[in-house]
Amino acid sequence: MREKSRDIVQMGNSTINWPKFAQVCLDMVCTLNYNGVYTFINDASLDIIGYRPEEVINKHFTEFIYPADIAKTIAVVEELMSGTKRKDFQNRLVHKDGHVLTVQWSSVWSEEDATMYSMARDISSIVEASYTIERQNQKLNALFESITDALLIVDNNWRITFFNKEAERLLPIDRHLHNGEFLWKVFPEAIGGVSYTHLYKAMNTGNTATFTTYHRGLGKWFKIKAYSSQEGLSIYFDNISEFVETKEELEKLALVASQITQGVVITDANGITEWVNKGFTHLMGFTLEDMVGKKPGVLMQGPKTDQATVGYIRDMLHKQEPFNATLTNYTKDGKEIFIAMGITPIFSEAGKLVRFIGILQDVTDQVHNEQELERLALVASKTKNGVLICDSEWRIQWVNVGFTRLMGYTMAEALGQQPKHLLKSHNTQNTDASPPWENLYKGELVSFKAPNGRKDGTDVWLSVDISPIFNDKGELTSYVVVQTDITDLKNSEMELSKLADDLYRQNSDLQKFTYIVSHNLRSPVSNALGITKLMSQADKNSKAFDISLDYLSQSIQQLDTVLRDMNTILTVRDSAGNLWLEKVDVRDVLDQALASFKEQLDQSNAEVTIKTSERLFARANKAYLYSIFHNLISNSLKYKAEDRPLKISIKCFGNQEKATAISFSDNGSGFDTEKARGHIFKLYKRFHKEQDGRGMGLYLVKSHLDAMGGHIEVTSQIGVGTRFLIYLPPL
Template sequence: MKSALVPILRSNPIKILHLEDQPSDADQVAYILKKADIAFELKLVSTRIEYIDALETFEPEVVLSDHSLPSFNSIEALEILRTTKSKIPFVLITGTVSEEFAVEAMHAGADDYILKDRMQRLPNAVTNALQKYQIKKEQEEAETKIKESEAKYRSFFENSMDGMMLTITDGKILAANPAACAMFNMTEQEICESGRFGLVDLSDPRLMPLIEQRQLTGNARGEVTFQRKDGSKFPGEITSSLFVDAYGNERTSMIIRDITERIVAEEKIATTTSSLQKALDELKKVMDSSLDMICAVDEDGCFLQVSAASEMILGYAPDELLGKKIFNFVYPEDLSKTEHSAQHVMAGNALTNFENRYVRKDGSLVTIAWSARWDENERIRYGVARDVTKLKNAEKLIVAERKRLSDLFMNAPVSMCITKGKDYVFELANPIYLELSGKKNIIGKPFREVFPELEGHDLVKLLDSIYDSGQPFQANEIEYKIDRDGNGNFTSMYQNVFQQPYRDIDGNVAGLFYFGVDVTEQVVARRKIEEAQKRYRQIVETAQEGIWVVDRLDKTTFVNGKMCELFGYTPEEMIGEEIYAFMDDEGKEIAANLMQERKNGKSGQGHFKYISKTGKEIWTNISANPLFGEDGSYEGALAMITDITEQKKIEEENKKLSDVASLTVNAVIVTDIEGRITWVNKGFERITEYTLIEVMGQKPGHLLQGPNTDKATSKYMGDCIKNSQGFRVEILNYSKSGREYWLDIEVRPIHNSQHKLTGFMAIEQDITDQKKVELERLALIDSLQNRNKDLQQFSYIVSHNLRAPIAKIMGLVSIMESESEENKFLLTKLNEEAAQLDEVVKDINTIVSARKSTKEKMEQIFFETKVNLIRQVLEETISENQATIITDFSAAPNIWSIKSYVYSIMYNLISNSIKYRKTDVPPLIEVRSTQDEKFICLSVKDNGEGIDLVKNGNKLFGLYKRFHTGNVPGKGIGLNLIKTHAESLGGRVEIDSELNKGTTFHIYIPKHDNNTEIANHTL
């Protein structure tokens, strides 16, 4: 089965370095890759020096290598490749190898290996290997980018002075930075486990409004009371924003600032106005030195005081802002919520970490986090604004990167996990890893606890080695035996493994990344295939049938030894050749149609003729089946071939015998060389009353002869059989019921193509009735002789009195030819006239012989059989003139009549149709039969020259009458014989003809049953 290729998206051809010393094998590799529509640039090398040079100068993307080479082997080639640190696939292409060698090659670093008699795997092997390395490269690049991004995110996150947390909307905390841990005196894990509501004072009345605000608007900023790990409480300013990550999940970011000191300061400001006033100058200095913009606005929103940070945050100097409304600088989309927050503050509510956007002087946007409160006495709002634009962008980037990392990890097409520490505690595991391992709830558990069955396995030592060395590890088809179901039953699985240590911020190994590709099915399938291939090779090479495989172009891709023995070729001579190279022209046309059926998905079986290397015809029995790839495309065909040449010859002989025997009313017997019966026809069963089963294996003489059988005749027959001679006798036999009957027996020996005797065939005619009427026949003959006395006398005169002088004349002429030259001309003319006269006498004898009285017993005559016999007799004439004979005897397939007359009529009509054809048109002859109550009409129609019936109708059947011009040979007696024979049978002849359009003869023959005889008809 051919596997579907995995496409590699690229515009340039694959650079392939092929290590091979056999050009034919290299050509086959190139052919297979081209056939698979793989664009490639191939460099062929065969020595170590060429190989090393090509690795440096050619820069291949994949290496294909034979195992055995003149100066080194594939294992050495692998070692050379690895020393170059080139990360390219290495595919081994070799003959049949042991399983141990295959394992050694794969352990040595080969990505795949292909047997040379299974080259159809090569395209998949190349594309799969390239894809694997491409995926690996992309993973490494992705990991690098992720690490860089996470490092940036981690640096910002961990170095922020404010406490930062990433939470879920239900209150679960996903992450907390060091500032938050210090603020709450907790570790990050403790913060995550406590949850959002474990960090706040739930009795603080400001908490619920903040939550409702965040739920309503997606953002909230305010002050609430927080509590530390030891239960101590502190006031804090919190900014909370709701966002949706790249996966559509709702997340919440929280920024918390400890405002204990600020609260104390505010309380002091509220209670010590005078002291505050005195410190305004100092405060202004503090304000101007702060990176946060500190401002005061009146109840109308106009700036009363602004710190110097306004120029850094908004791009405006403080003087440019004083007296102007703060709302004039708010980004229009945020104006509504800003006004609402102002009303909220002026209602006596403190505002913490409220975020909105402002339009800077240069037109750019800046995101500001506000803390504000309202002084009811002074009717002034005091606020602190911090530029959090970078923080917001960082938060988005961190969330997006974490989302990408999580997606990559959870949806990767390979099994992945992350372990921490020397105990290899599972921190993460993707679904494929859990599915393959059959384990659940492994997060937080050490490797040995999750996989106790692997204790003592080399894998544990390998983990320690990777962890201690800090070096990555890669291997293919590592076998594990895992108790997946926890019932003590271990399941073997194979994986291609890559393990990579990861380090902490100090550069120390902190844990391991694990990547695994499950190749269990491939390994098991490959081993089964390898075992099957061994068995298949043994079966194929020892098979007594020829095995022939062709590709979709009908070219030979495989033949076994029996196939080569049968055709006389070597495998190398046959492979690559089209199947048509072993056929004659007729066979090629038939085979082309049969191969089209294979391409249409049809199997086939039958007999077919091939031509061997020596030119010998070989008849075979073929069972052929189409071959299809996994995508359903036609890839070729497989045929099982058996030599039936001898069987075919015997079948042809037997068919001829069977055809003749089945059509005759006579008995037919076939025996072995000892004269024991092997087959009889129905005529035998009818005459002897014995069935084939009853007589099988018996000698006819022992079974059928009786007391009145002539002993001398019987002995003569036995002697001929012993001497392998044919014979013909008349003998008296006995039927099963004891009835006596006379037979006319003709026996002939049967030989095969090597002229070896294989048996005898006997044709037996029942002549019992003829024997009984012999006296009557003699009397009838005497009567006929008297009635035809004049004709016989004439015949005698012609035969003796006339022919004798003619013969003497011709003899004298031949003697006189040696005389003088002056007589030669006269002698030549005399000889020609004598020869013509002799031909006339012969014709008269023919007519006289045909007109003799006769009394013959009728036989059942099958028209189709007679036409086939005439085809054989006229085979050369039919072929030379490209004549076509069409028959239709469906209306009357047979007739009871005199066989010789009917045959003569049909023969003369068909031969005349060919003889008097048009010179430029191949003869088309239609022979049909019809019947009415009294007659069966035999019609013969041709497309020849035709006859002018108006001119020649009254002399059509006369002797020596010819109606065609030209050099067509003939004597003009054929139609006379046809008419004479038809009338002697009691019938008649009718003719339809027209010049240049052809002629149709209708011969009407009376119907008779099988007991009727035609007697005393004088022809």
């Protein structure tokens, strides 16, 4: 640039720094020398074309122009250098990332500076918007030019006042018969439907109604526009049946196009290839250039291609009907594969065949699996056991006669079903542990025993062996299931197990019964003996005698309660393990148990704290619950600390509608729970050798809770005390 051109220009008393001014400009400001080389460009170049100024300066302007626009841009530059100003020139530049953008230039050539001064603005969005608007206008214009709507006019009372010839042609109406008729009398099938609803809304609101409806009687789709006026409604009908059908066809084609794993080939009416998709090239190896102008069969068929199937394909193409076929084909590199093809003929509006569309899918693995299945089926058909062959999704593909004889289902009934649903046990109370299914994926045989449901509603116990089948690629393709009937053996096992359970339960009940007799009866009997001894020494007319008599009565009542509860225990034992559970007042049973120890608690100066509601209910056996409290209170008294008065705390936690939790704690001598771990609730286990006892109490507590569906937890510390958490089942 010549010396005369300066960065700083004086204007009156102001100074303008033009380079700084250019850098804050959002448009791209630049200069070119006489040879068309950039000598300056501002920072906007980075935002507009992606290049920094230093990447542009000293480069020819054509390096950044879209190739198709270079010639016209050079012509404009030459025009500018002749002295013409241009403010509206547009061309396309190539962004650094490769995309093309449209810019508008304002340029002037300075002969004095031998420099072209230019300013460029990115108008890509404006051009795109204009292009979109133009395309929409073209579509709308084409639509408007092709519309030949039917018109029907009704008054405010729904009387038909006019309809044109197109309406008469499209609709089942006659101008000589239906003018002046009530609209809904002419079209009674529309009452309550889409048209009825929209037209009434337009009439009542004055708003325009536009909707689409299907006329079943005519088998046509109509787009309807209804315009409201003071006189009534003007209703325009447009037959869009072809549009709807075309839309549905396009949706189908879009669905096909979305299946990128499938090959698509389009031929003309003579079977000459016009186009193939990338999926076809991926599948067969042949490119579009390989296929265009040739018949697909010429390139894809080979020595093992079945000629009978080829003949069938030719016949169906000649008939111009859609069809499906599976054929051995060959890829470009000579690999043999099985192809399932669906061929659809495409016709013009005039009904002339214009092309065929073929959808191709590789079914080699499926065919090989079917062949393997046939071989397995041949072997399996000879065995008496039940045999199933399932695919990788556990859908049954084949069953033998032995399966039908064993389970009652024919092959037709079993095909496509999953064994876990079809053969689900009708009574699943007795099942083995879950089989190690993960071993199947390691290629290992899995065996298990389980009851399976027969078609007739009965169960059969089966020994099941499952073998996984893998293809050459190591992919799991199918399962072979062999069933052996072991019902008789399993019934014998269950009968023996039931006998063992009965013996164990009876023995356990006998132990519990013996303990209740020896423990729970002792307290009221001892009380009664003590009271009678006192009464023999007291004056029969004294107050002490009356009090003792009252205590004696209570002890006898307690004795009667225990005897009745013992009778309940005997009944429970005789019911073969079906323990009777009922709604029991926990507080009432607790009070009974505490009353049986009243004398011992008083003599020990024991403090009993109860924090439960007055009416606390649980689902339990009353006799068992009484025995639980009786044993816990007895233990608290027996193992109380010598250096402090006994304190017993009984609390209730939780929502008794869900479950009942009872905390029973004392400040007794305690024991070492770590040392006693695993033995606390075992029979005859004792942790205080210096005290009398037989080690039955806690055993019975846990046994009773187990029988009632509850459980117990314990924490204890030597010299501090013991806490039991009792969980009873919900009501």
